Amino acid sequence: MTKEGHGLDKQAVYDQLKNLENQLQQTLSQFTDLQAELTQVFEQNAELEIENQHLRDLLRELQKSLPEDPQTPQGLSKSRQILEKLYEEGFHVCREFYGTRRKQDEECAFCLEVIYRDQ
Known part of the structure; x- marks a missing residue:
């Protein structure tokens, strides 16, 4: 191999690494966004379960008192x-x-x- 050929190979490898790094950063960003959305869904689900239980308890109390x-x-x-x-x-x-x-x-x-x- 010539020195020039070696330089091109190094540049190509560097470019590939840079592209891979960019892809990984984008994937990490998407993962972080998705994780935040999922956390919000879980929190909302927990709130709804509590609210639902509250409604069931209230309904039972109302049925007894009527x-x-x-x-x-x-x-x-x-x-x-x-x-x-x-x-x-x-x-x-x-x-x-x-x-x-x-x-x-x-x-x-x-x-x-x-x-x-x-x-």
């Missing part, structure tokens, strides 16, 4: 009373947003329709 009559004086069935109570506690009871918190206790026409339709 009268056994199928219809109450205000005309709501026991199941609708439970939905009404959950709604009053700040949760959506409509199909679209069921179980999520109502932001700043804003009213939801969908929830009100579920609770009070045919009344």
Whole structure:
């Protein structure tokens, strides 16, 4: 091999190493982003599990405290009373947003329709 040929080989190897380094940095960056997103998903999942358990506990308490009559004086069935109570506690009871918190206790026409339709 000539000295010139050797120089080209070294440059090619250096360029390959530089390209590989860039690829590794991009892969590491993607990995870090994905890891952060996954952590956020796990945290959100844990919060939802806690919220879900809270709703189950609240539902059990409400079922114990409501009268056994199928219809109450205000005309709501026991199941609708439970939905009404959950709604009053700040949760959506409509199909679209069921179980999520109502932001700043804003009213939801969908929830009100579920609770009070045919009344």
